[in-house]
Amino acid sequence: MARILVTEEIADNGLQKLRDAGHDVDIQLGLSPEELLGAVKGAHALIIRSATTVTREVLEAGTDLVVVGRAGIGLDNVDTEAATERGVMVVNAPQSNTLSTAEHTMAMLLAQARNIPQASAALKAGRWERSKWTGVELADKTLGIIGFGRIGTLVAQRANAFGMKVIAYDPYVTDERARRVGVEVVDLDTLAARSDFITLHLVKTPETVNLLNADFFAKAKTGIRVVNVARGGVIDEDALADAIRSGQVGGASIDVFASEPTTESPLFELDQVVVTPHLGASTHEAQDKAGVTIAEMVGLAMAGDFVPYAVNVAAAEASETIKPFLPLAERMGAMFTAMSEGVPEVLEISYAGEIADYDTRILTLSVLKGAFGKVSEEPVSYVNAPMLAKERGVEVRDTTSSTSHDYVNLITISGGHHSIGGSVVGARQEPAIVAIDDHTVDVPPAEHMLIVRNDDRPGMIATVAQALADAGVNIDDMHLGRSTQSGDASLMVLATSPAVPREVADALRTTDGISTVHVLS
Known part of the structure; x- marks a missing residue:
C-alpha cells in the first residue's frame, strides 16, 4: 500500500480506483508552499492540478516520491528536470481537455458570427436591438485554422459540418494528412487573405509571440473575424483592437490573454469583441477526464507497469554510451524544424560510428521530441512523440552504419531541402553541430x-x-x-x-x- 497525497480537487471516481487498489489516498487541499513541504514527506505519489507548484525543494522533501501526476496538460508548475534527476516520474493527462477546447472554439465562433452575447446583454438591459445585431452565416465562409494539431483537427471536422471551407497553416503538418480530413494547407499570408474567420490552436513560443500583429491584420481579408482559445500572447491585443476600430477586422472572440488573470484590455471596450476568462477546458467532463486519467497513470506507476503519459522516464533506459547524445539529438530536432520551417513528409535520421552498434531508438525519440516540442498543444515526451509524428503525416526513417569517415560518431537528420549533423567530441564529450x-x-x-x-x-x-x-x-x-x-x-x-x-x-x-x-x- 502506498500513500498518495492529493492537494487539489480531483474526480472522486478516479481516486476511488486508487483506494480499490489498496492505496491510502490522503487529500489535503489548500496547502501553502511551506505546508506542502511537510505534507509530501512519506508520500509515494503526489497528484496536483495547476495551483500546486512542485519545486525542487518539494521533490527533495518528498524522499519517497515515485510519481507526480498533473491532472491536465501543462507542466509549467512542475520542475520536470529536477524530478528526472531524482528518478521521480512525471505524468500528465494530455487528451483530457481537447474536446472541450474544440467545442468552446465553436461556441466562440458562433457567438462572434451571431453577436449572441451582445444581443443578450442589450435585451437584459431593457433594449430590443434586433436590427443592430444582425449576424452572418458560417455556411460557405472560409475558416482559416492556425495550428492543425489534435484540437485544430476537431475544429475542422465541426466546421465542415457547418458547410464551411477550411484551410490551415501549420508547417509541421503534411499536405497529405490535411487532405484526408478535407483541409487545404496554405502559407500564413494566403490564410490571412482568404479567411473570413480565423481560429488559433498553437502554443506560445518565441516564434509565435504576436504572430497575429499589425502587419498580419493589414494583409488580411477586410472584415475577417478572429477566435483565440489557444494561448494568450500569440495575438498582439493592441494591434487587434486598432484593426477592429478601423474596420479591417470585423470582430474577435478571445478566451486567453497575454497576462492572466486580467480585467483590463483594450479589447474589452469594443462591442465587436466577445470575451471569456480562459474557459476552454472548463467543463465538468474535461475535469473528470483529467482526474480519472491521472489517477489511472499514478496507479500504473505505483504498480510498476508501462505508463502511457509519462513525460520523463525513457531517458533513464538508455545505455551509458547513448546518454551523452540525448540532449544533442533533441536540440538537433528543434534546429532542423526551425531551419526547414516545418517538418518534411519523410524525416530521415541516420546514426554512424560506434553508436550504430547500440539501440538508437531512444535517440530517434529524442529527435522527434525536439522536432515537435514547440508546436504541440501538449508537452512532448519520449512516449507521445511518435504519435505526434504520425498524426501530422510524417514518416520517420532511421538507419545505422558502423562506418563514420570524419567522426567517431555522427547523427544526421535530413529531409526536404535541409540536413543537420551533430556529434559529441573530446574527452568531455561536448555536443557540437558539425554540418548544416x-x-x-x-x-x-x-x-x-x-x-x-x-x-x-x-x-x-x-x-x-x-x-x-x-x-x-x-x-x-x-x-x-x-x-x-x-x-x-x-x-x-x-x-x-x-x-x-x-x-x-x-x-x-x-x-x-x-x-x-x-x-x-
Whole structure:
C-alpha cells in the first residue's frame, strides 16, 4: 500500500480506483508552499492540478516520491528536470481537455458570427436591438485554422459540418494528412487573405509571440473575424483592437490573454469583441477526464507497469554510451524544424560510428521530441512523440552504419531541402553541430542561435554583426561554414544573447546579399 497525497480537487471516481487498489489516498487541499513541504514527506505519489507548484525543494522533501501526476496538460508548475534527476516520474493527462477546447472554439465562433452575447446583454438591459445585431452565416465562409494539431483537427471536422471551407497553416503538418480530413494547407499570408474567420490552436513560443500583429491584420481579408482559445500572447491585443476600430477586422472572440488573470484590455471596450476568462477546458467532463486519467497513470506507476503519459522516464533506459547524445539529438530536432520551417513528409535520421552498434531508438525519440516540442498543444515526451509524428503525416526513417569517415560518431537528420549533423567530441564529450546542409561547421548548440546564408563576398559578416549590435544582441560564438560544393552561398552560424528579435531577422532577410535567415531559440 502506498500513500498518495492529493492537494487539489480531483474526480472522486478516479481516486476511488486508487483506494480499490489498496492505496491510502490522503487529500489535503489548500496547502501553502511551506505546508506542502511537510505534507509530501512519506508520500509515494503526489497528484496536483495547476495551483500546486512542485519545486525542487518539494521533490527533495518528498524522499519517497515515485510519481507526480498533473491532472491536465501543462507542466509549467512542475520542475520536470529536477524530478528526472531524482528518478521521480512525471505524468500528465494530455487528451483530457481537447474536446472541450474544440467545442468552446465553436461556441466562440458562433457567438462572434451571431453577436449572441451582445444581443443578450442589450435585451437584459431593457433594449430590443434586433436590427443592430444582425449576424452572418458560417455556411460557405472560409475558416482559416492556425495550428492543425489534435484540437485544430476537431475544429475542422465541426466546421465542415457547418458547410464551411477550411484551410490551415501549420508547417509541421503534411499536405497529405490535411487532405484526408478535407483541409487545404496554405502559407500564413494566403490564410490571412482568404479567411473570413480565423481560429488559433498553437502554443506560445518565441516564434509565435504576436504572430497575429499589425502587419498580419493589414494583409488580411477586410472584415475577417478572429477566435483565440489557444494561448494568450500569440495575438498582439493592441494591434487587434486598432484593426477592429478601423474596420479591417470585423470582430474577435478571445478566451486567453497575454497576462492572466486580467480585467483590463483594450479589447474589452469594443462591442465587436466577445470575451471569456480562459474557459476552454472548463467543463465538468474535461475535469473528470483529467482526474480519472491521472489517477489511472499514478496507479500504473505505483504498480510498476508501462505508463502511457509519462513525460520523463525513457531517458533513464538508455545505455551509458547513448546518454551523452540525448540532449544533442533533441536540440538537433528543434534546429532542423526551425531551419526547414516545418517538418518534411519523410524525416530521415541516420546514426554512424560506434553508436550504430547500440539501440538508437531512444535517440530517434529524442529527435522527434525536439522536432515537435514547440508546436504541440501538449508537452512532448519520449512516449507521445511518435504519435505526434504520425498524426501530422510524417514518416520517420532511421538507419545505422558502423562506418563514420570524419567522426567517431555522427547523427544526421535530413529531409526536404535541409540536413543537420551533430556529434559529441573530446574527452568531455561536448555536443557540437558539425554540418548544416552542405556546409561543414563546428559550433556547440546554444540556447539562442542565428543561421544566415549569404553571398560569398566581403562585408557580409560586418553587415550581420552591425545589425545585431544595433539591436543590443551580443554574439557569444560564431562559425563560418565551409561549403562542400564550389559556388554555393556562405553560411554563418552564431550563438547570441539574447535571442535575435523578429524585426531584426526580418530586416536581415531584406538585406542585399542575404538569402535566408533562421532564428533558433
